[in-house]
Amino acid sequence: MRRALLLLMLVAPPAGAEIVVATRTIRAQEVIAPEAVRVAAREAEGAARTLEAVVGRETRVAVYAGQPLMTAQLAEPALVERNQLVELIYTHAGLRIATEGRALSRGSAGDRIRVMNLSSRNLLVGIIEPGGKVDVSPE
Numbered sequence: 001m002r003r004a005l006l007l008l009m010l011v012a013p014p015a016g017a018e019i020v021v022a023t024r025t026i027r028a029q030e031v032i033a034p035e036a037v038r039v040a041a042r043e044a045e046g047a048a049r050t051l052e053a054v055v056g057r058e059t060r061v062a063v064y065a066g067q068p069l070m071t072a073q074l075a076e077p078a079l080v081e082r083n084q085l086v087e088l089i090y091t092h093a094g095l096r097i098a099t100e101g102r103a104l105s106r107g108s109a110g111d112r113i114r115v116m117n118l119s120s121r122n123l124l125v126g127i128i129e130p131g132g133k134v135d136v137s138p139e
Contacts (some may be wrong), residue, residue, distance in 0.1 A: 019047035019068045026063045044068040076108040079132045087133045
């Protein structure tokens, strides 16, 4: 009897331990919808604990139904997709130039990505701004 009780204590999660798990398969780079996740009474190191921490974020890898959503697997949703036309902004010493470019990779706000200026065909590196424009100004 004591062994069974000890074994139950080791296997059972601590009281009040809750994590977020997927209710269906969530593909990589998919923005997580409220109906795709639920809270389960389990314990997993590094797992998200609240729905607010998960809903609206993007997964970096595929997560299958019943699996916990790990915080390391989540990122902000991408604002710019690869090959998307974006506005390039160059600002320096009071000069501001805006032109059209093409994103060569995907990313979210604050990410550094490579872009091509469509007018000159030059390759540049810029930072994605919250509005989806890419700032190619010198540092």
